[in-house]
Amino acid sequence: MAPTALLPESNFDRRAYPDGMDFPVWHAADGWPHRAYRWPAGGVRRGSLLFQSGRADYIEKYLEACDHWHGQGWDIEGFDWRGQGGSRTFTGTLDPDDRLSFDPLIDDLAAYVAEWKARTPGPHVLIAHSMGGHVALRACAERGVVLDALVLVAPMLALNTGHIPRFVASAVVGGAKLARLGRRAIFRDNYANPRRYLRLTASLPRYEDSQYWKRAIPGIAMGPPTWNWIGAALAGDRRIAREGELEGVRTPVLLLAAGLDKLVRDEAIASAAKRLPDAEMKLFPTGRHELLREADENRLPALAAIDDFLDRRAARP
Template identity: 75%
Template sequence: MRFPVWIAADGWRHRAYDWPADGAPRGSLIFQSGRADFIEKYLEACDHWHRGGWAVEGFDWRGQGGSRRFAEGLQPDDRLSFDPLIDDLVAFVADWKARTPAPHVLVAHSMGGHVALRACAERGMVLDALVLVAPMLALNTGFIPRPIAQMLIGGARLAGLGHRAAWTDDPDDPRRQFRLTASRERYEDSQWWKTERPGMGLGTPTWNWLGAAMAGARRIGRRGALARVTTPVLLLAAGFDKLVRDSAIEAAAWRLPVGEFRLLPTARHEMLREADDNRLPALAAIDDFLARRAPRP
């Protein structure tokens, strides 16, 4: 795997990654991670697709992983809008499609799924197949009704707290692991990378970030918002997901012109980093979908 620099139109330097296929590629695949992620967390999944013959590429989102402008410290994840991320993805995909062989497929997790779906719906991005893994199409607000949660977020921002972290997080708290994965080994792997490479980690979302996520979810949920998405889309949901709302994922699958939905009832949010009893079925579902929707040329 190589790590070139990809520069966005506004000059932001992104850490990209490029894993050429061994021999003639089966096709070209981009993997985009979720909020506060970095590509090292998903080396297992990328290796799976690479072994399947795919040429694998992608980049760390601006402001996180290797695409940050500062080196150290768990700074809060502050964002007023996801539009810059959508701009980045659309530009990267256009360049990638022009220089790589078809079929062209994109696999995106959580926040990455939010960005990818909006890029297709709002910017006309077209692929041969799109896979959304636990996509952040609506936040899971738990016992707080969504309208109340929206009022709380709006109130915090009006009170001048928008740039502050919305909560504190303790990586050693077992509850944090089980919000993400049942695999202690894979959870510890992600923490190892943050220790090994200071600056990779990112703090908790700010009230601004939560407001941007809620606003993006409203855009996705509008009547007819997904009607322009001609790309076949597989949406995977985790039954034990505490971060995003499964019902919004299933609803989007029904509203897409070519959508498929698959629920893994006992999986947690990071399905591609789960214990194998959920991770392997998730990968198998993706492989099956790509075999049908983006067959080998």
């Protein structure tokens, strides 16, 4: 049953931009414009923290989490992925993110990190959620990105296909693409369905916040993934599972998994934690996919685990 009242779970105003945050435009190597965001810390600085969200996300969903890190002295920045969030409207089209490969996203992140590290003080840490975690880990593995610490929150290292075997899911996607359905969404979304928000978070207030921002900023919302996008995700999953892909990563990694995650496979997260040379994993058995936007019983321990990891692995200057 859904809660009957929308009770705030913190004093932070999740429906307003914090003072001092600005939104410059960052151009990728191919000229693609991205909406970036920067929020310098005041006083004694802890270091530089880059936050990257998941598919169909936008920074407005994570202002509360960024406020937590900003309050500890981190300079916060990052960007909305090409084709989504605030970067979506630059293209002049509101077509779905019809992705055939995640390689452009990996290239974008690697280029941004290089520029960011060159102009900002260390330590340099990257926190990435869901699809962002997929992209971040592959940027380290395939593009040689090195950081002082990397935190992957419910990373999409393998899609959760439920009871459907992986080879069957790949065959279904291949059939849809052969039938020229690749650019079509794989299902119709119903934002009012309680089952939808419970796939993401047990916090109805935070779910309602995300719907508020979609209404407030025309064009920021995206629909369900296309068959092409699912195909690209499955191909990326196979790449991550390939022997030798993760074993050369030179960055300390913390992986957080949600026990009730319906979107990504916890088994793949656990497998990656074992294969990475320097990794830790923490499972939140009652957590849902958006751990940083969960009810406080899971959100606060997740933030505490991240803080502890950064204190140990990203030393203060």
